[in-house]
Amino acid sequence: xxxxxxxxxxxxxxxxxxxxxxxxxxxxxxxxxxxxxxxxxxxxxxxxxxxxxxxxxxxxxxxxxxxxxxxxxxxxxxxxxxxxxxxxxxxxxxxxxxxxxxxxxxxxxxxxxxxxxxxxxxxxxxxxxxxxxxxxxxxxxxxxxxxxxxxxxxxxxxxxxxxxxxxxxxxxxxxxxxxxxxxxxxxxxxxxxxxxxxxxxxxxxxxxxxxxxxxxxxxxxxxxxxxxxxxxxxxxxxxxxxxxxxx
Amino acid sequence: xxxxxxxxxxxxxxxxxxxxxxxxxxxxxxxxxxxxxxxxxxxxxxxxxxxxxxxxxxxxxxxxxxxxxxxxxxxxxxxxxxxxxxxxxxxxxxxxxxxxxxxxxxxxxxxxxxxxxxxxxxxxxxxxxxxxxxxxxxxxxxxxxxxxxxxxxxxxxxxxxxxxxxxxxxxxxxxxxxxxxxxxxxxxxxxxxxxxxxxxxxxxxxxxxxxxxxxxxxxxxxxxxxxxxxxxxxxxxxxxxxxxxxxxxxxxxxxxxxxxxxxxxxxxxxxxxxxxxxxxxxxxxxxxxxxxxxxxxxxxxxxxxxxxxxxxxxxxxxxxxxxxxxxxxxxxxxxxxxxxxxxxxxxxxxxxxxxxxxxxxxxxxxxxxxxxxxxx
Ligand SMILES: Nc1ncnc2c1ncn2[C@@H]1O[C@H](COP(=O)(O)OP(=O)(O)OP(=O)(O)O)[C@@H](O)[C@H]1O
Ligand SMILES: [Mg+2]
Numbered sequence: 001x002x003x004x005x006x007x008x009x010x011x012x013x014x015x016x017x018x019x020x021x022x023x024x025x026x027x028x029x030x031x032x033x034x035x036x037x038x039x040x041x042x043x044x045x046x047x048x049x050x051x052x053x054x055x056x057x058x059x060x061x062x063x064x065x066x067x068x069x070x071x072x073x074x075x076x077x078x079x080x081x082x083x084x085x086x087x088x089x090x091x092x093x094x095x096x097x098x099x100x101x102x103x104x105x106x107x108x109x110x111x112x113x114x115x116x117x118x119x120x121x122x123x124x125x126x127x128x129x130x131x132x133x134x135x136x137x138x139x140x141x142x143x144x145x146x147x148x149x150x151x152x153x154x155x156x157x158x159x160x161x162x163x164x165x166x167x168x169x170x171x172x173x174x175x176x177x178x179x180x181x182x183x184x185x186x187x188x189x190x191x192x193x194x195x196x197x198x199x200x201x202x203x204x205x206x207x208x209x210x211x212x213x214x215x216x217x218x219x220x221x222x223x224x225x226x227x228x229x230x231x232x233x234x235x236x237x238x239x240x241x242x243x244x245x246x247x
Numbered sequence: 248x249x250x251x252x253x254x255x256x257x258x259x260x261x262x263x264x265x266x267x268x269x270x271x272x273x274x275x276x277x278x279x280x281x282x283x284x285x286x287x288x289x290x291x292x293x294x295x296x297x298x299x300x301x302x303x304x305x306x307x308x309x310x311x312x313x314x315x316x317x318x319x320x321x322x323x324x325x326x327x328x329x330x331x332x333x334x335x336x337x338x339x340x341x342x343x344x345x346x347x348x349x350x351x352x353x354x355x356x357x358x359x360x361x362x363x364x365x366x367x368x369x370x371x372x373x374x375x376x377x378x379x380x381x382x383x384x385x386x387x388x389x390x391x392x393x394x395x396x397x398x399x400x401x402x403x404x405x406x407x408x409x410x411x412x413x414x415x416x417x418x419x420x421x422x423x424x425x426x427x428x429x430x431x432x433x434x435x436x437x438x439x440x441x442x443x444x445x446x447x448x449x450x451x452x453x454x455x456x457x458x459x460x461x462x463x464x465x466x467x468x469x470x471x472x473x474x475x476x477x478x479x480x481x482x483x484x485x486x487x488x489x490x491x492x493x494x495x496x497x498x499x500x501x502x503x504x505x506x507x508x509x510x511x512x513x514x515x516x517x518x519x520x521x522x523x524x525x526x527x528x529x530x531x532x533x534x535x536x537x538x539x540x541x542x543x544x545x546x547x548x549x550x551x552x553x554x555x556x557x558x559x560x561x562x563x564x565x566x567x568x569x570x571x572x573x574x575x576x577x578x579x580x581x582x583x584x585x586x587x588x589x590x591x592x593x594x595x596x597x598x599x600x601x602x603x604x605x606x607x608x609x610x611x612x613x614x615x616x617x618x619x620x621x622x623x
Contacts, residue, residue, distance in 0.1 A: 050580050051580075052576055053572065053576070073579070073585070074576060074579035074580055075579040075581075075582050075583055075584050075585065075588075078579065078580055078581055078582035078583075079582045084580055086577075086580075089577070090573045090574060090576070090577035092574045092577060092578065092591075092592065092595065093574075093595055094592070094594065094595020094596055094597075094598040094599070095578075095591050095594070095595040099591070100578070100581070100591070103578075103581075103583050103587060103591060104578075104581035104582055104583055107581070107582040107583045107584060107587065108581075108582040139595070140577075156581060160581065160582065
């Protein structure tokens with residue numbers, strides 16, 4: 001049973017402490033939503049777990065199925081089954097989507113997919129997300145609109161089939177149709193024995209992707225936890241009571 | 248401009264067939280300041296002994312004729328007068344020249360491959376050469392210059408592209424690690440003629456290649472493209488000169504290089520002059536360097552001198568930088584190991600250029616050579 005355990009995680013950028021003791025466990029089949037104001041450290045948590053070199057872990061632990069994630073390189077984490085859909089996916093000039101995805105799949109599965117099978121899977125994945133097949137030949141994320149980048153992230157999620165997915169504001173910048181299409185992608189992924197950590201500002205996506213738990217993030221830590229009803233409360237009342245408390 | 252900065256147009260004023268007309272470089276001259284003279288093995292100061300050996304073999308298309316001629320052949324030196332001391336040294340020292348002629352209106356059915364093979368090794372002394380590619384009016388030809396093996400070699404290559412003709416050249420510097428090659432490529436472009444040069448420099452201890460272009464009548468069109476990969480201790484220098492002396496010609500220079508390892512050094516000089524008479528000129532030059540490791544250095548100097556008020560377009564750009572860590576992070580975050588991620592990014596950096604190599608076998612060879620460089 002895949003489980004992501006984050007224990008008392010402290011993270012700094014330079015000498016500025018941003019995460020101040022985060023505890024969170026995401027089990028198989030669970031969907032956790034993290035909601036919190038701008039600058040509260042949500043992306044920092046996502047990047048730190050993925051292993052972005054800019055973020056320094058000053059203390060704490062991250063375990064995937066009991067294995068120490070912090071000891072792993074970025075690519076080892078991905079191959080171990082962690083996936084981060086980024087808030088701002090990176091444009092990689094000169095590397096086509098198709099080439100990129102084939103390399104990624106080859107790395108994650110440990111063997112190159114048969115070319116015909118790959119082409120078929122890619123086409124099916126793009127169709128399901130209403131992506132124009134022409135995207136396969138374009139450079140990775142280069143010149144993609146905000147919404148196209150997010151669809152591309154979910155395409156990768158579906159093709160790479162990780163154990164645990166962290167989705168950082170995948171819903172931001174999506175119109176209603178795109179939100180539905182992307183949510184369906186996430187739900188297809190959730191139907192497996194997988195865990196999801198969904199970072200968002202809005203309850204909009206939570207109507208499509210129902211969370212089991214909601215965590216409120218403020219000032220670099222989780223300040224309140226509850227069920228789906230907590231999201232409704234946040235939508236109605238905002239974060240003010242939490243930001244005051246954490247300041 | 249600094250006090251001692253000379254206009255570009257005055258830097259290229261001396262040209263002569265006579266080596267004595269050029270003083271021995273000291274390394275302080277503008278055109279020699281980037282080149283480690285001590286590694287030229289005497290090519291620049293007359294001390295090199297002419298005991299080296301380089302074999303030139305031509306696999307020609309049936310439409311072309313190939314001759315090996317002596318120094319006295321009247322066609323030699325018609326399109327080009329040496330512009331620096333090593334070039335003049337090569338001009339006054341070669342014994343046999345290779346002349347490839349593509350007659351009027353002929354279209355070559357396959358690339359003309361000129362193999363230039365250093366057989367004596369770099370320790371055996373210097374060798375000199377001369378090649379002339381003469382493309383007649385309205386003719387079309389593809390030429391591959393393939394440099395391999397090891398030698399200390401200086402040569403001049405003349406491309407004489409007549410009215411309405413098209414010449415596409417790929418020049419591959421794929422020397423062994425210890426080779427020294429100083430070369431001048433000059434294209435003289437006739438009325439409405441098209442010249443495409445693709446330079447690939449990968450191997451050798453020191454390669455200094457100076458491609459230049461002149462136009463004899465309006466409508467000339469030159470694309471000069473280059474790709475280089477400098478490894479530890481390699482010095483790869485490309486010095487381009489496009490001299491627009493007649494109206495309504497076009498030039499585009501695009502050179503890209505990757506560097507890795509201690510002491511890897513790439514130099515790119517892009518000189519473009521638009522003379523007062525050259526109204527309606529359209530030119531753009533670009534150099535980009537991707538520095539893969541510490542200890543590698545890229546010097547990139549674009550110079551554009553415009554002496555007319557009437558240009559159709561003129562610009563230049565130069566940038567040298569590291570691989571973007573965010574690109575690598577994104578790829579790694581999808582499970583792609585660091586080495587493979589770097590490989591993808593470097594491929595991406597060169598991808599557009601590689602598409603321009605129109606000879607598929609050469610494109611494949613360059614591609615796998617780049618792979619091999621990355622695997623080092
Ligand atoms: N590289 C950095 N240098 C300096 N400060 C940083 C850096 N990265 C993040 N921070 C700071 O850390 C804090 C948390 O940033 P983070 O991006 O994690 O917030 P977030 O909760 O994801 O916000 P948003 O909702 O706007 O996406 C912010 O104050 C931010 O300015
Ligand atoms: Mg964020």
